[in-house]
Amino acid sequence: MIGSRHCFGHLPLQASSHFLHLGLANTCMLQSEGFLVSVETAFSVLRNSNSQHSNVKECKRYIRHYAAIGRPLGAMLLQRSFMWLLVAASSLLVADVDVLRGNDILDLLMSGTSVSRPNSSSPRGEVDFTTIETMADISCDEMSLLADGADYLRLGSAWQQRLAFSVKAAALTSYLNCAMLNEDAADVDPLMSWLEDTLADPIQMADETLASVVLRCLALVAKLSPSFAPNISRLLPRFIVQGGPRGQTILVASTCLAYVLHILSQDAVITTLYTLGNVLSSSTTTEKALAGGANGDMNIEGSVNSTFYGGKQPTGSSISLAISGEEETSIVYGNVVHAICGIAASCNDPKITALAQSMLLQKIDKVSRSIDGRIITEAARLSLSGGPLEFRSLLKLYARLSHEGIVQNNEILLSAVSFLER
Numbered sequence: 001m002i003g004s005r006h007c008f009g010h011l012p013l014q015a016s017s018h019f020l021h022l023g024l025a026n027t028c029m030l031q032s033e034g035f036l037v038s039v040e041t042a043f044s045v046l047r048n049s050n051s052q053h054s055n056v057k058e059c060k061r062y063i064r065h066y067a068a069i070g071r072p073l074g075a076m077l078l079q080r081s082f083m084w085l086l087v088a089a090s091s092l093l094v095a096d097v098d099v100l101r102g103n104d105i106l107d108l109l110m111s112g113t114s115v116s117r118p119n120s121s122s123p124r125g126e127v128d129f130t131t132i133e134t135m136a137d138i139s140c141d142e143m144s145l146l147a148d149g150a151d152y153l154r155l156g157s158a159w160q161q162r163l164a165f166s167v168k169a170a171a172l173t174s175y176l177n178c179a180m181l182n183e184d185a186a187d188v189d190p191l192m193s194w195l196e197d198t199l200a201d202p203i204q205m206a207d208e209t210l211a212s213v214v215l216r217c218l219a220l221v222a223k224l225s226p227s228f229a230p231n232i233s234r235l236l237p238r239f240i241v242q243g244g245p246r247g248q249t250i251l252v253a254s255t256c257l258a259y260v261l262h263i264l265s266q267d268a269v270i271t272t273l274y275t276l277g278n279v280l281s282s283s284t285t286t287e288k289a290l291a292g293g294a295n296g297d298m299n300i301e302g303s304v305n306s307t308f309y310g311g312k313q314p315t316g317s318s319i320s321l322a323i324s325g326e327e328e329t330s331i332v333y334g335n336v337v338h339a340i341c342g343i344a345a346s347c348n349d350p351k352i353t354a355l356a357q358s359m360l361l362q363k364i365d366k367v368s369r370s371i372d373g374r375i376i377t378e379a380a381r382l383s384l385s386g387g388p389l390e391f392r393s394l395l396k397l398y399a400r401l402s403h404e405g406i407v408q409n410n411e412i413l414l415s416a417v418s419f420l421e422r
Contacts, residue, residue: 033145036075043074067159076163083142083170090135090177093127106173106216109180110259129185132178136186139175142167143194165204169213172198176217179224188225195221199239211249215239219256222263229263236260237272240339241279241332250335254342261343269347270355276343277359279336280367333371341378357382361397 046059066073091105099108146168172194178186198204198214205211218236222229236257239245245253261269337360344356360375360382376398383394 036079036145039078040075067157070159070162072157072159072163074160076160076167079142079145080163080167080170083139083167083174086135086138086174087170087177090174090181093132094177094180105177106213106220109220110216110256127181129182132182132185136175136178139171139178139186140190142171143175146171161203162207165207165210168198168204169210172213172217176220180220183224188221188228191217192221192225192228196235199235199243202243205239205243205245205249208248211245212252215249215252215256219259222260226263229260230268233257233260233264233268233272237275237339240276240335244328244331245335246331250338251342253335254339255346257339258343258346262346266349266352269343269352273340273343273352273356273359276336276340277356277363280333280360280363280371330368330370333367334374337371337374337378341382344382353382357394361394 043063046056047063049056049060063073066077071077087105091100095105095108146164149164172191175186175191175194179188179191195214195218198210199218205214215236218232222232236253240250240253240257243253257272261272340356340360344353347353357379360379364372364375379394380398
């Protein structure tokens, strides 16, 4: 991918666009289904061959070596290399090479950084329509190939699946680039359908690379076509609660949800916070109906009640959650706490920060000790973007919690409060 940037980055836009179109059209023949089937068949024959010929033994040695390092030889490896070349090529039509070097195109587009090529007042409009359409068609064809081979991949090795997920991530990124360049050449509707289907599949979303691409693409689709934003603002909280994201994925999901909510109104932000906050409501059953509604008042000095923001109440948003086991419950609740704080912090609004802080702190002693600790640390970070009154109230509450932690010998509570002193 780096090589492609150097190849195309310093060509005039029209020349590089024409060069790309010719190269992609010829390379597409190598990515045809018939060619890929032939490649896979050839490697399968080699793997299963009993021949003692030295050349066959050498080939099998390389096959085992590449399989051992996580790059099993076959059609999927070819597809991955080609599709990430397409990502590089399409990204160069969206962003200048100097801006793109060392950065991810999706992160650049979400950051709001100017990515336009220099010395061009309207770079995207000058890109040849046929080139964009060709790239979009390649991405569509790749998505179709992946869909056709989905059953096969589910039976394949973990490394084969990982390659396939990488191919899919590249196809989605390339198509989004094309949609950014010209929506007539790359309609957003099929992209949205692919993203929704992938988001609903826990196996695919367990792959951090693919999950990161899907989540960021959803956020950018909301910006590109604001009519999709309300639906995306409902999909992402459901994923945070029901999808069980872990590690980096929950961070990306929270960031993308905050990004989408910025496109919508403050009502949407408040409704989403209430919807997520009610996930933390205590219940004696494992099946919860989680609806946006009043959370009650937080009885600490300086806090605000649930109707502080112009008397507005959240409306009609709900999530159903079925969880089992303490570990799974803790993961879901931890994700929710992180998402609430991430949304509030990104709004940079003291009143939204106060609302989120109030919602979280009233959940202490109502979920579990481990979540109490998570709430304490996350609320402390959130307080840095809040007002002085809320910060003083938080300090008083933490002083009381420290006393209770000592009296009750609650190590988790003490550890969380102690963490704040470091």
